Amino acid sequence: MTGTIVWRVLRWLLLLVFAAFFAVPLLALLNFSTRDTITKQRTGAAWQALTQDPAMTDAITTSLLLALFTVIGMVVLLVPTMIWVRLRVPAATRLIEFLCLLPLTIPALVIVVGLTNVYAWVNYLIGDSALTLAFVYVVLVLPYAYRAIDSSLSSLDATTLAEAARSLGAGWFTVITRVILPNLWPGVLGAAFIAVALVLGEFTISSLSHYNTLPVVIVQISKADAPESMAAALASLLFAAVLLLALSFLDRSRRTPGGN
Amino acid sequence: MAASSATPPQTPAGRRFSVGPSVGLLPFLAYLTVFLLIPTITVLVGAFQDDQGGFSLQKVGKLNDETPLLVLRESLLLSISSAAVGALLGALLAYLIVTAPSTSVLRRVVTAVCGVLAQFGGVTLAFAWIATLGFGGLLTQVLADTIGTDPNGISQLYELPGLVLVYTYFQIPLMVIVFLPALEGLRPQWREAAINLGATTWQYWTQVAFPLLRPAFLGSMLLLFANAFAAYATAAALVSQGSPILPLLIRNSLTSEIVLGEQNFAYALALEMVVVVAVVMALYAWLLKRTSRWLS
Numbered sequence: 057m058t059g060t061i062v063w064r065v066l067r068w069l070l071l072l073v074f075a076a077f078f079a080v081p082l083l084a085l086l087n088f089s090t091r092d093t094i095t096k097q098r099t100g101a102a103w104q105a106l107t108q109d110p111a112m113t114d115a116i117t118t119s120l121l122l123a124l125f126t127v128i129g130m131v132v133l134l135v136p137t138m139i140w141v142r143l144r145v146p147a148a149t150r151l152i153e154f155l156c157l158l159p160l161t162i163p164a165l166v167i168v169v170g171l172t173n174v175y176a177w178v179n180y181l182i183g184d185s186a187l188t189l190a191f192v193y194v195v196l197v198l199p200y201a202y203r204a205i206d207s208s209l210s211s212l213d214a215t216t217l218a219e220a221a222r223s224l225g226a227g228w229f230t231v232i233t234r235v236i237l238p239n240l241w242p243g244v245l246g247a248a249f250i251a252v253a254l255v256l257g258e259f260t261i262s263s264l265s266h267y268n269t270l271p272v273v274i275v276q277i278s279k280a281d282a283p284e285s286m287a288a289a290l291a292s293l294l295f296a297a298v299l300l301l302a303l304s305f306l307d308r309s310r311r312t313p314g315g316n
Numbered sequence: 317m318a319a320s321s322a323t324p325p326q327t328p329a330g331r332r333f334s335v336g337p338s339v340g341l342l343p344f345l346a347y348l349t350v351f352l353l354i355p356t357i358t359v360l361v362g363a364f365q366d367d368q369g370g371f372s373l374q375k376v377g378k379l380n381d382e383t384p385l386l387v388l389r390e391s392l393l394l395s396i397s398s399a400a401v402g403a404l405l406g407a408l409l410a411y412l413i414v415t416a417p418s419t420s421v422l423r424r425v426v427t428a429v430c431g432v433l434a435q436f437g438g439v440t441l442a443f444a445w446i447a448t449l450g451f452g453g454l455l456t457q458v459l460a461d462t463i464g465t466d467p468n469g470i471s472q473l474y475e476l477p478g479l480v481l482v483y484t485y486f487q488i489p490l491m492v493i494v495f496l497p498a499l500e501g502l503r504p505q506w507r508e509a510a511i512n513l514g515a516t517t518w519q520y521w522t523q524v525a526f527p528l529l530r531p532a533f534l535g536s537m538l539l540l541f542a543n544a545f546a547a548y549a550t551a552a553a554l555v556s557q558g559s560p561i562l563p564l565l566i567r568n569s570l571t572s573e574i575v576l577g578e579q580n581f582a583y584a585l586a587l588e589m590v591v592v593v594a595v596v597m598a599l600y601a602w603l604l605k606r607t608s609r610w611l612s
Contacts, residue, residue, distance in 0.1 A: 067412055071422075074409050074488075078429065081444035081485065084454035088447035137344040144337035152341070155348050161597045162356055162590060163546030165563055169570065169586040170355030170362070195351045257436040259549035264570055271439045275553050278443065286447055289440040296436040301428050 082290070089287035102283035106291060109284065115273035118186050122269065123255040125190035127248045130201050133194060135244060138205055139236050142214050156202035159195055164260040167192065175265065186267035193255050200254065201247035208243020212236070242306060249303045253296040359590065362583035375584035384565065388588065390476060391545060391562040398483035399540035405484070406491020406540075407499075407533060413492075414499045427496070430489035437486045438549035445482045446554070449473045474555055482550055487540050494539055498532035535603035542596045546589065562589055 089102045106112055134156075141148050159167075171192065178188050214236055221235045237244070259271040268276075270292060278285035366372035378384065413426045433441070448454050451469035460467035472478050502525060510520040548563040559565040562585065569582040 071412055081448045084448035085444045087454050133344055133347055137341060140340040145341060148341060158352060161594055163593055165546060165548050165566055166359055166586045166590045167355045169566065169582050170358035173358060174350060174354055192351050253436050257438045259438050263552065264567065274439055286443055289443040293432065293436065293440045297432045300431050304424065304428055
């Protein structure tokens with residue numbers, strides 16, 4: 057009996073230590089971003105600058121647009137392919153899974169080293185803009201998107217749905233966009249959330265390709281105005297946290313009606 | 317039945333495509349070829365080319381020079397130590413929360429926070445630690461008063477020990493995420509069975525639970541190792557001068573325009589990185605297969 061009490065106290069003590077280890081740096085970030093570097097007084101200037109400093113607002117706009125284009129690209133490229141594999145080419149399942157998970161094994165840093173030639177063409181054909189990063193970001197988010205959509209697709213009897221729709225005269229385009237896709241909505245939404253969070257934090261490729269996305273500008277500004285960059289860093293982390301928390305609730309509401 | 321036996325060799329009636337449904341995969345395959353396979357192949361081939369495009373082992377040979385070797389050693393040291401510390405503490409934290417019911421607030425908060433810190437930290441985590449231990453940081457003055465460190469910021473933060481500390485900050489959460497499913501797979505029935513057969517708690521852990529969890533633990537540790545070895549953003553934001561680890565040496569040779577030929581050396585360094593990560597990930601996949609035999 058005393059053993060269980062000791063264990064309970066020890067468990068909470070350990071949890072407190074972990075909580076402190078994870079909370080202190082984030083509190084330090086908050087502390088630093090709300091304090092004047094010279095007078096040491098509390099000020100909201102750094103947080104205000106996030107919406108006023110043109111370099112910062114430009115970077116935020118760029119990163120949000122990139123997130124949007126990446127999500128669109130991911131949905132257009134991955135979702136029809138996965139549905140098609142499930143319905144018509146099940147033999148390719150392993151190949152597609154392997155390719156989708158490959159970016160976990162090939163670090164973003166390696167991709168950026170080999171990207172020069174590909175982007176020379178992209179810039180030649182489309183123009184030189186930070187938004188062209190969306191092409192390679194689609195590849196980066198593939199592993200996470202694949203898992204989210206795959207779990208959604210597995211819980212669905214896609215073949216029966218497709219056969220039913222086909223026997224009523226629907227073409228394959230209708231089957232994919234109007235029959236299967238609406239049923240995949242939670243998985244696609246989950247994939248989109250993760251993609252947005254990843255793109256907003258992506259630094260490796262954007263900094264080495266010299267495009268000014270949010271994390272790149274945060275690092276640039278830190279040399280001139282540390283509190284502002286700390287505020288931006290904390291804000292982007294909190295934004296990602298809100299997205300992921302929303303995702304976990306989405307996940308729960310999906311599971312409860314099924315009763316499993 | 318009758319219809320299919322009537323025309324067995326032909327394609328089923330009503331199918332419009334004669335080229336076969338595999339064509340539907342072409343856009344996806346083409347896209348991945350351009351944006352994933354070509355960059356990778358560029359690196360693999362580029363590492364074995366000289367500046368005129370002919371075959372040469374010169375760049376790969378340069379990996380044997382003093383600086384790249386030293387940097388590789390530091391990188392391995394950083395990855396191994398942060399993976400070991402992260403795996404041990406992460407497994408402990410995972411065990412602390414797995415004993416709580418899966419619907420509890422504690423568990424939900426911990427997994428959500430871990431998800432954010434493990435995957436989306438990057439630059440932010442570097443700044444968080446600068447705000448803690450750097451110039452004017454939250455703990456800098458406290459530590460200076462108590463253990464006598466530099467009141468202007470702890471300089472080790474920007475060297476290997478600091479990197480290990482900062483990496484641990486995202487390695488522990490990653491360990492929690494990847495190890496939690498394995499811990500959840502430990503069925504209470506196995507413990508009951510062991511205790512029914514007269515085992516003590518110690519015997520249950522050493523002879524049943526640990527052997528079952530070992531592949532999952534080692535596998536997760538390999539994943540943590542690969543994660544640290546390839547991580548770039550945190551180190552790049554923290555260390556602005558010099559290149560003590562491999563990712564930063566790659567940055568150095570990518571951006572340096574002073575030394576001619578240095579830029580192409582990035583291919584060889586990237587090759588080194590992809591080889592290390594690929595070997596580790598292959599081991600991870602193999603261990604994962606062994607884990608899923610028992611804990612699914």
